[in-house]
Amino acid sequence: MKELRVGQIGTGFMGRTHSNAFLQVPHFFKTGFKPVLKSVCSLDKSLQEYADTWGYESIETDWRKVVARDDIDLIDIVVPNNLHHDIVIAAAEAGKMVICEKPMCMNMAEAEAMVAAVEKAGVANMVSFNYRRVPAVSLAKQLIEENRIGRPFHYNAVYNQDYTISTNVPMGGAALWRLDSKVAGSGVTGDLLAHSIDLAEWLNGPIARVCAKTEIFVKERLHVESGKMEKVTIDDACAFIAVFENGSFGTFHSTRYARGRKNHNTFELNGENGAVFFDLECPHSLQFFRYRDPETGEKTPDHIVGWQNIHVTNSEHPYMGNYWVPGTTIGYEHTFINNFAEFLSAVNEGRDYKPDMRQAMRTQFVCDMVLESARTEKWIDLL
Numbered sequence: 003m004k005e006l007r008v009g010q011i012g013t014g015f016m017g018r019t020h021s022n023a024f025l026q027v028p029h030f031f032k033t034g035f036k037p038v039l040k041s042v043c044s045l046d047k048s049l050q051e052y053a054d055t056w057g058y059e060s061i062e063t064d065w066r067k068v069v070a071r072d073d074i075d076l077i078d079i080v081v082p083n084n085l086h087h088d089i090v091i092a093a094a095e096a097g098k099m100v101i102c103e104k105p106m107c108m109n110m111a112e113a114e115a116m117v118a119a120v121e122k123a124g125v126a127n128m129v130s131f132n133y134r135r136v137p138a139v140s141l142a143k144q145l146i147e148e149n150r151i152g153r154p155f156h157y158n159a160v161y162n163q164d165y166t167i168s169t170n171v172p173m174g175g176a177a178l179w180r181l182d183s184k185v186a187g188s189g190v191t192g193d194l195l196a197h198s199i200d201l202a203e204w205l206n207g208p209i210a211r212v213c214a215k216t217e218i219f220v221k222e223r224l225h226v227e228s229g230k231m232e233k234v235t236i237d238d239a240c241a242f243i244a245v246f247e248n249g250s251f252g253t254f255h256s257t258r259y260a261r262g263r264k265n266h267n268t269f270e271l272n273g274e275n276g277a278v279f280f281d282l283e284c285p286h287s288l289q290f291f292r293y294r295d296p297e298t299g300e301k302t303p304d305h306i307v308g309w310q311n312i313h314v315t316n317s318e319h320p321y322m323g324n325y326w327v328p329g330t331t332i333g334y335e336h337t338f339i340n341n342f343a344e345f346l347s348a349v350n351e352g353r354d355y356k357p358d359m360r361q362a363m364r365t366q367f368v369c370d371m372v373l374e375s376a377r378t379e380k381w382i383d384l385l
């Protein structure tokens with residue numbers, strides 16, 4: 003096994019999921035690589051404690067020093083969105099592999115520069131759309147590819163949370179940078195719908211047209227850094243309708259004001275032969291409606307047709323053969339382990355990994371066009 007020397011930038015929520023995944027990946031997958039946690043960088047006071055917890059050999063407070071080190075192969079970018087562009091480009095120019103969290107960046111102009119940099123440098127790269135690697139979501143992909151859904155008619159996605167309902171939630175600063183458009187780029191569109199759009203195009207092909215509406219429910223919030231009330235300019239909620247290139251019709255909805263919803267990420271695809279429904283709050287289940295079998299062309303008899311709940315824990319299911327025995331579940335953190343396993347295996351075997359920066363740029367484009375449609379109150383063609 004080759005050593006993969008990692009430099010991580012950012013030690014928050016995603017820093018922890020990625021550190022865990024680097025450490026766990028060789029326990030469950032043969033990728034040809036053994037990650038070694040060389041250096042970690044952030045602005046957090048607990049940086050040394052973080053390094054000790056996860057086993058990083060050294061700490062830095064200037065990300066450029068991590069990128070410049072000769073003994074690091076891969077830069078892992080888990081910082082707020084406004085920093086992705088500069089770090090990706092510097093890492094590519096230094097010849098490092100890059101893992102970057104989603105959303106890829108702030109806008110298409112940044113995305114184009116990032117793709118140009120990684121492609122010019124020829125460095126392996128990925129954007130972390132980890133929900134593709136939920137076994138139940140990968141199984142949905144498999145069922146679609148096996149033609150068990152058939153001609154698609156409807157794709158509906160929802161991604162709702164509720165943590166910004168209170169007018170007292172401030173914006174900006176370490177914890178609430180997602181509410182500050184200068185740091186986040188956009189609100190729920192980049193933060194949550196980027197996931198829904200990535201999954202939608204992966205499962206159901208390119209979106210051809212969008213028509214969107216956004217809303218800001220709380221117009222002013224206290225900014226942590228300025229100490230003043232400031233205008234809120236992120237989208238608190240976004241809904242859009244879409245037409246896919248394959249002719250199917252889509253609806254997408256996301257808000258951080260859905261009382262009771264914490265990370266309610268669902269999609270449903272309804273086709274001629276069947277349907278699939280997934281809900282991240284029941285991550286080990288895939289709901290499947292089997293109307294007609296592609297192998298025989300036979301319709302499921304009327305007295306047994308209905309939604310079936312597939313408990314996605316059999317060793318034949320995506321990724322599950324790498325874990326425990328059938329019937330035992332895995333969790334959120336495993337989506338990152340699975341994702342890193344896919345990436346490192348692809349690098350080891352000289353294969354392309356998807357979604358790389360180029361594919362993630364497409365998601366950035368759709369997000370930008372959704373926001374543009376909401377701003378202009380017009381349909382926008384994407385193809």
Ligand SMILES: NC(=O)c1ccc[n+]([C@@H]2O[C@H](COP(=O)([O-])OP(=O)(O)OC[C@H]3O[C@@H](n4cnc5c(N)ncnc54)[C@H](O)[C@@H]3O)[C@@H](O)[C@H]2O)c1
Pocket residue numbers: 011012013014015016017043044045046063065079080081082083085103104105130131132176177193
């Ligand atoms: N894939 C997913 O489902 C998912 C989930 C959550 C977050 N994310 C993405 O991950 C990224 C990080 O989000 P998070 O929730 O971990 O944020 P966070 O606020 O928990 O952590 C951000 C970290 O970045 C560090 N940081 C900020 N500025 C820095 C600088 N100039 N130099 C070095 N470090 C700096 C902070 O000190 C902190 O450790 C974002 O792009 C976010 O959209 C993805």
